[in-house]
Amino acid sequence: MLPLPDPRDFPPRIATGAFILNAGLSKLKADEATAQGLHGMACTAYPFLKKIEPDRFTRLLAWSEIAVGSSLLVPFVPTRLAGLALTGFSGGLLGLYLRVPGMREPGSLRPSQDGVPLAKDSWMFGIGLGLLGAGPLRGSAASHRCRRHRGCAH
Incomplete structure (x- = not known):
């Protein structure tokens, strides 16, 4: 049985x-103009995405957001796994911020x-990194105390 996340992670x-x-749910309802705008911005940062049709790209993006958002909301998904998903996803979005002209001074x-x-997206990236580091570290006083007093095996 997987442990529930620490209450501080909620x-x-x-x-x-x-x-x-x-x-993600909003993007499932995106019209053609919205899909083309999202796709165009993404292609500016990541040219390999030009091979994907705008509508398909927007659906893939929507389902990716739904998957990442759900992994964060569902408590039985380990915090570090949810943090990994968030860090990867938001890292890709930060690429847009860094590569698309006009986004920065x-x-x-x-x-x-x-x-x-x-x-x-920089906040989401920071939150993802924080979640990646969640939980007691092996060899820490907290994990030793837990094993000694409750019989846990971290």
Whole structure:
């Protein structure tokens, strides 16, 4: 049986998971103009995506967001696994922020007015990294105490 996440992990998992799940569900209803806009921006950052049709790309993106958001919201998904999914996904989104022209102030990492919506992906990346490091480390005092007093095997 998999252990439930530490209660301290629930707030970032719920807030981030709900945000990403909502974004994915919204993209399932995207019209053609929205799909073309999303695809065009993604292709600017990642040219290999030009091989995928805009509608298909948007559906794949939507289902990816639904999967990542759900992994964060479902408590039986281990926190580190959910953190890995979030870190990978948000890392890809940060690539958009860094590679798409006009998202940053010239010569700076500071977001332009157009880049503010993508700059939030840095928060998701940080949350993902935090979740990757969740739980007691092997050899720590907490894990020894747990084994000694409760018979847990970490």
